[in-house]
Amino acid sequence: MLKISKKTDYALMALQHIASVQFGDTTPGRVVNTKEIAEEYNIPLELLAKVLQALSKSGMIESHNGPKGGYLLARSAGKITIAQILESIEGPLGITDCSHEKEGEFCMQREHCNIRTPLLKVQDSIYQLLNNMTLQDMLGGTPLITIQSPTAQGVER
Amino acid sequence: MLKISKKTDYALMALQHIASVQFGDTTPGRVVNTKEIAEEYNIPLELLAKVLQALSKSGMIESHNGPKGGYLLARSAGKITIAQILESIEGPLGITDCSHEKEGEFCMQREHCNIRTPLLKVQDSIYQLLNNMTLQDMLGGTPLITIQSPTAQGVER
DNA sequence: TTGATCGGAGATCATTATAGTCTCCGACTG
DNA sequence: CAGTCGGAGACTATAATGATCTCCGATCAA
Numbered sequence: 600m601l602k603i604s605k606k607t608d609y610a611l612m613a614l615q616h617i618a619s620v621q622f623g624d625t626t627p628g629r630v631v632n633t634k635e636i637a638e639e640y641n642i643p644l645e646l647l648a649k650v651l652q653a654l655s656k657s658g659m660i661e662s663h664n665g666p667k668g669g670y671l672l673a674r675s676a677g678k679i680t681i682a683q684i685l686e687s688i689e690g691p692l693g694i695t696d697c698s699h700e701k702e703g704e705f706c707m708q709r710e711h712c713n714i715r716t717p718l719l720k721v722q723d724s725i726y727q728l729l730n731n732m733t734l735q736d737m738l739g740g741t742p743l744i745t746i747q748s749p750t751a752q753g754v755e756r
Numbered sequence: 757m758l759k760i761s762k763k764t765d766y767a768l769m770a771l772q773h774i775a776s777v778q779f780g781d782t783t784p785g786r787v788v789n790t791k792e793i794a795e796e797y798n799i800p801l802e803l804l805a806k807v808l809q810a811l812s813k814s815g816m817i818e819s820h821n822g823p824k825g826g827y828l829l830a831r832s833a834g835k836i837t838i839a840q841i842l843e844s845i846e847g848p849l850g851i852t853d854c855s856h857e858k859e860g861e862f863c864m865q866r867e868h869c870n871i872r873t874p875l876l877k878v879q880d881s882i883y884q885l886l887n888n889m890t891l892q893d894m895l896g897g898t899p900l901i902t903i904q905s906p907t908a909q910g911v912e913r
Numbered sequence: 914t915t916g917a918t919c920g921g922a923g924a925t926c927a928t929t930a931t932a933g934t935c936t937c938c939g940a941c942t943g
Numbered sequence: 944c945a946g947t948c949g950g951a952g953a954c955t956a957t958a959a960t961g962a963t964c965t966c967c968g969a970t971c972a973a
Contacts, residue, residue: 600849616870633919666971806950
């Protein structure tokens with residue numbers, strides 16, 4: 600069902616938190632440590648630690664060791680896209696197994712596969728979608744959204 | 757990494773096959789049985805059987821029992837969207853756990869969750885993407901996909 | 914300089930989702 | 944009425960995920 604992992608959820612929450620602290624009015628520029636985020640959002644501390652380490656490795660946030668250490672955004676929230684966050688945690692986006700097939704790898708269906716090309720197009724569209732939305736877009740409070748129920752929506756167009 | 761399941765892959769291949777047989781030039785209107793598809797695309801027979809049964813249950817294809825039995829599209833390929841196929845196999849589309857939360861279910865982060873609304877927005881965009889592409893689009897060659905960015909376009913329409 | 918506080922990293926375990934298999938049933942056609 | 948088809952359930956194996964534990968090195972401040 601195209602679900603993103605809990606780890607990615609945590610990454611998004613953490614980054615949102617870090618960004619709002621960093622650019623907020625109260626304590627701008629403050630570093631945020633793992634424990635603070637874990638407690639605020641009820642995230643298992645050590646799991647969140649791994650997530651933040653991954654984000655740090657991918658250059659999205661900067662880490663500072665020692666007492667009073669923690670994390671800072673490495674670049675502005677507007678330059679961190681959802682796609683980048685997702686890929687930092689889960690690896691390259693691919694809706695199908697053959698999306699990133701290396702030479703020598705073949706799926707059993709490849710020979711007569713009739714859906715590869717259209718699926719890659721779908722994937723590309725999803726990627727563009729995620730790459731056009733940034734962390735900045737997630738900051739601005741509560742956007743009013745009408746949630747569309749997939750089942751409630753008809754077929755006719 | 758937002759991957760769709762093998763079963764969904766199989767569903768797409770099977771439907772594509774059924775559709776092209778049904779609307780093809782050689783034997784239009786012919787029913788297609790499970791074995792034929794399984795052999796053509798190297799899909800485990802019994803797994804494919806389950807997939808086709810699911811598609812049948814959801815009213816996407818019609819089944820015909822007995823010798824010379826098999827499957828037929830229940831409606832035109834243009835009225836079968838990728839989203840519908842996906843949901844027939846994997847259940848309601850939801851990129852996050854809380855997408856279809858029932859009363860009484862709560863995630864540990866819900867209380868202070870800061871990403872729920874934007875994520876639902878992303879989900880809605882992906883849904884629209886998948887619901888705007890039909891089986892028909894997968895038949896010809898190059899499907900026309902309208903890319904909708906959540907930030908650029910928003911949900912309100 | 915030393916101890917408490919922080920992140921970095923690896924191994925490990927439990928749980929769940931997925932992929933695939935096996936068996937039996939009932940419907941239909943010729 | 945026999946062989947061919949789909950329908951349905953239980954079942955197993957494997958992989959992905961979520962979570963935990965342990966130890967390490969860096970840093971800062973008393």
